[in-house]
Amino acid sequence: MAEPSVVTGPPPGEKQFFGHPRGLVICFLTEMWERYSYYGMRGLLLLYLVQHFLFTDGEANFIYGGYIALVYIMSMIGGVLSDKYLGQRKAVTFGAILLVAGHFGMAFEGSGSEETLSFNGGDYVIEDVGRDDRRQLFLDYEGETRRLVFDSTQFAQMEDDRYSPIGDDGQGDYIIERQRRGLVQNICGLVGLGCAGAENSTTLVLNGTRFEVTSETANADKEPVLTLADGRTLTEKSETDILVLATATTDKVPDLSNVIATAADGNYSTSIEKQALYVNILFFSLALIIAGVGFLKPNISTIVGDLYPKGDPRRDGGFTLFYMGINLGSFLATWTCGILGILYGWAWGFGLAGVGMLLGLLVFHFGQKWLDGVANPPSVAKLKEKAFGPVNIEWACYLSAVGIVVLCMGLLKHAEVIGPIAATFGVLVFIGFIVMSFTQLQGKARKRMWAALYFAVAQIPFWSLFEQAGSSLTLVTSRLVDTTIFGWDVPTPVFQSLNAGFIFIFAPFIAMMWVGLAKRKWEPSTPVKFALGVFGAGLGYLVLVAGMSSVGPAALTPVFFIFAIYWVHTMAELMLSPVGLSAMTKLAPARMVGLFMAAWFVYSGLGNALSGVIAAAAGAETVGGQIVDVAGAKKNYIQVFSSIGYIGMGIGFVMLLIAPIIRRWMEEDDADVVMVEDTLEGKV
Incomplete structure (x- = not known):
C-alpha cells in the first residue's frame, strides 16, 4: 500500500490570516x-x-463542584x-x-434570600449591603439600623474604619459612622462577656481577656455604668454596632464602647427563607450553561484541527494561538465581570458575561464562510430523516438539550449526590476499558491503552486540587486575606486572573525549557511531567498554609501568598495539562x-x-453569608489545606516512582510487544 502523501505547507488557494x-x-x-x-x-x-x-459553605461548594463536573461530563454528549x-x-x-440564554x-437574581437571627428573646431580619469583603450586615434593632458583627476579632479589626449613615430606604452601599458610646445589655452574665468573682467584682472578662474595672456606678437614667482602667465607660445603650456570637479570641483588645448587645455562645438560632422562583432560575441557568458548553467546547477544538490538512506543520502553532485565546478570555473576564459584579451588583457581572457570549455567537455566525466548508454535517440527508413523529434527526439532537437541562437541574438541586454518581x-x-484491553487488544496496543487510561485517571487528583480556585480558595481570599x-481593595474574582496571567508570562519559558532539555536528552518523560504536576498542586497548598500560619490566629493573611499559590499551581498546570490530551490521542x-x-x-469531571x-470539608459556619468565628474558620482551612497538600504531594511522589513503568507501556518498540505482534502476523 502506498504511503499517504505528507503535507509540508498550506493547500493551494487557501485563504490565510x-x-x-x-x-x-x-x-x-x-x-x-x-x-x-x-x-x-x-x-x-x-x-x-x-x-x-445564603447557601451554606458546604451546599455552595457541592453545587460549584457538581456544576463543573457536569460541564465536562456532558461534553461527551455534544x-x-x-x-x-x-x-x-x-x-x-x-x-x-x-x-x-444561560x-x-x-x-x-431577585432580592436574595432572607435570614432571621434570633437571640436574647428577639427576632431580627438580617439586611446586607455590598458584596465580597465589602459586604456588611445590619439589623433593625429597637427601631434603629445597627451594624451586625459576629465576634470580637472582627470587631477589633474595624477600629480604624470610618462609616457614613445608612439611608432611610436601607438601600445602597452605606455604612454606619462610629460613635464611641456605651456597652451592653446586662454587662454581667453574658457568655464571653461576664464579670468575674463576687457581685462587686472589679475585673471584666471578655473571651478570656481580663480588664480592670475602677468603678461601678449608675448614670442619670439609672443605667449601670462600668469604668475601665483606661477610662472607657460601658453602659447599656449605644447607637452603633451590635456584637453577636462573641466566640473568637484575639491578642488585640477590642473597643468595647461600640457594643450594644451580645448573644450567649451558641444561644442563638437562624432561619433562612429562599425565593424559590429565583433559586430555580439559578439552577435552570446553570443547566443551560452546562448543555451549551457540552455542545460548543469539544467541537470548536475539533474545527481548529480540521482547518489544517494532516501533516501540516502549522497545526501546533495554530493550537497554541487558540490556547492563548482561551487564556485571554479568562484574564479579561475576571477583570471586567468580576469587578462589575462586586462593585455594582451581581446582575451586572453576570449580564456582562452574557454579552461576551453573545459577541462570540455573532462572530461565529457571521464568520462561518471563513471556515471554508470545514465542520459541516457528515450527511445533510441524514439530518432530514425522521427520528420520531414529525421530528427529524437534526431537531431530535437539539431536543436532547431539554433532557440534559432537566437532568442537570435535578442533580444540582441535590448536588451532594453528583460526586458519588460520578x-x-x-x-x-x-x-470497561480494562476488559476491552484484554478482549480486543494485544501486545503493544494493549499496553499503550493502559498508559492512556493511566493518564486519564491520573488527572483526577490534580483537578480536585486545582479547581479549589473557584471554590474554597475564593472564600479564603474574600474572608481571610488582606x-x-x-x-485598592482588590475584588476577590480578580485574583482568578492570576492563572491566565502567569500562563501568558511563563508558558513560553516552559516551552523553551523543554526544547533546551530535549537537546541535551534531559527532558522528562510524559509520566514524570504528570507526576510533577500533581506534586505541584499539593505543594501550592502548603505554601498558602505557611502564609496563613505566619500571622496571628485571626489576622489577615498577606496577599503575597495568594500570588504564590496561583503561581505554583500554574507551573503545575503547565507540566500536566498540555501533555494530557496529546498523550491520549497518541496512545x-x-x-x-x-x-x-x-x-x-x-x-476530568x-x-x-x-x-x-474537598471544598465543602473546608467550609465555615456562617450567618448572613459571613463567618461567625474567624479564628476557628482559619484553623479549619489550615487543617484541610495541609491535609490535601500532603496527600497531593504523596500521590505525585508515587506517580514519580511508577513513571518508568508507564513509560515502558508507552514505547512502541517494547521487545515483548514486538514478539507478540510478530507471532500474530505469522513471522515467528
Whole structure:
C-alpha cells in the first residue's frame, strides 16, 4: 500500500490570516468569548451562592463542584451528536445559543434570600449591603439600623474604619459612622462577656481577656455604668454596632464602647427563607450553561484541527494561538465581570458575561464562510430523516438539550449526590476499558491503552486540587486575606486572573525549557511531567498554609501568598495539562480515539466533583453569608489545606516512582510487544 502523501505547507488557494487558515480567527474569537463568559460567571458564582442566596459553605461548594463536573461530563454528549449527525458548525452554534440564554438567566437574581437571627428573646431580619469583603450586615434593632458583627476579632479589626449613615430606604452601599458610646445589655452574665468573682467584682472578662474595672456606678437614667482602667465607660445603650456570637479570641483588645448587645455562645438560632422562583432560575441557568458548553467546547477544538490538512506543520502553532485565546478570555473576564459584579451588583457581572457570549455567537455566525466548508454535517440527508413523529434527526439532537437541562437541574438541586454518581460511573468506565484491553487488544496496543487510561485517571487528583480556585480558595481570599494592594481593595474574582496571567508570562519559558532539555536528552518523560504536576498542586497548598500560619490566629493573611499559590499551581498546570490530551490521542488505538477523549472528560469531571467535596470539608459556619468565628474558620482551612497538600504531594511522589513503568507501556518498540505482534502476523 502506498504511503499517504505528507503535507509540508498550506493547500493551494487557501485563504490565510498571518500564515494560518483564516478560519482560525473565527475559532479564536469564538472560544475567547465563550471562555470570557464562562470564567466571568465562575469568578462570581461561589460568592453569589453564599452571599446572595445564603447557601451554606458546604451546599455552595457541592453545587460549584457538581456544576463543573457536569460541564465536562456532558461534553461527551455534544461530541458524539456532532460527530454522528450535526457536524461541528451546527453544534457550536446551538451550544452558543444555549450559553447566551444561560448567562443572561444568571442576571435574574431577585432580592436574595432572607435570614432571621434570633437571640436574647428577639427576632431580627438580617439586611446586607455590598458584596465580597465589602459586604456588611445590619439589623433593625429597637427601631434603629445597627451594624451586625459576629465576634470580637472582627470587631477589633474595624477600629480604624470610618462609616457614613445608612439611608432611610436601607438601600445602597452605606455604612454606619462610629460613635464611641456605651456597652451592653446586662454587662454581667453574658457568655464571653461576664464579670468575674463576687457581685462587686472589679475585673471584666471578655473571651478570656481580663480588664480592670475602677468603678461601678449608675448614670442619670439609672443605667449601670462600668469604668475601665483606661477610662472607657460601658453602659447599656449605644447607637452603633451590635456584637453577636462573641466566640473568637484575639491578642488585640477590642473597643468595647461600640457594643450594644451580645448573644450567649451558641444561644442563638437562624432561619433562612429562599425565593424559590429565583433559586430555580439559578439552577435552570446553570443547566443551560452546562448543555451549551457540552455542545460548543469539544467541537470548536475539533474545527481548529480540521482547518489544517494532516501533516501540516502549522497545526501546533495554530493550537497554541487558540490556547492563548482561551487564556485571554479568562484574564479579561475576571477583570471586567468580576469587578462589575462586586462593585455594582451581581446582575451586572453576570449580564456582562452574557454579552461576551453573545459577541462570540455573532462572530461565529457571521464568520462561518471563513471556515471554508470545514465542520459541516457528515450527511445533510441524514439530518432530514425522521427520528420520531414529525421530528427529524437534526431537531431530535437539539431536543436532547431539554433532557440534559432537566437532568442537570435535578442533580444540582441535590448536588451532594453528583460526586458519588460520578465516582461510580468512573469505576465502571475503568473496568470497561480494562476488559476491552484484554478482549480486543494485544501486545503493544494493549499496553499503550493502559498508559492512556493511566493518564486519564491520573488527572483526577490534580483537578480536585486545582479547581479549589473557584471554590474554597475564593472564600479564603474574600474572608481571610488582606486583599488591599497599593491602597485598592482588590475584588476577590480578580485574583482568578492570576492563572491566565502567569500562563501568558511563563508558558513560553516552559516551552523553551523543554526544547533546551530535549537537546541535551534531559527532558522528562510524559509520566514524570504528570507526576510533577500533581506534586505541584499539593505543594501550592502548603505554601498558602505557611502564609496563613505566619500571622496571628485571626489576622489577615498577606496577599503575597495568594500570588504564590496561583503561581505554583500554574507551573503545575503547565507540566500536566498540555501533555494530557496529546498523550491520549497518541496512545489510544486509532479506532478508539473518540472513546478515549470521552473518558478524559469523564475523569476530568470526576476530579472537579471531588473538588466540591474537598471544598465543602473546608467550609465555615456562617450567618448572613459571613463567618461567625474567624479564628476557628482559619484553623479549619489550615487543617484541610495541609491535609490535601500532603496527600497531593504523596500521590505525585508515587506517580514519580511508577513513571518508568508507564513509560515502558508507552514505547512502541517494547521487545515483548514486538514478539507478540510478530507471532500474530505469522513471522515467528
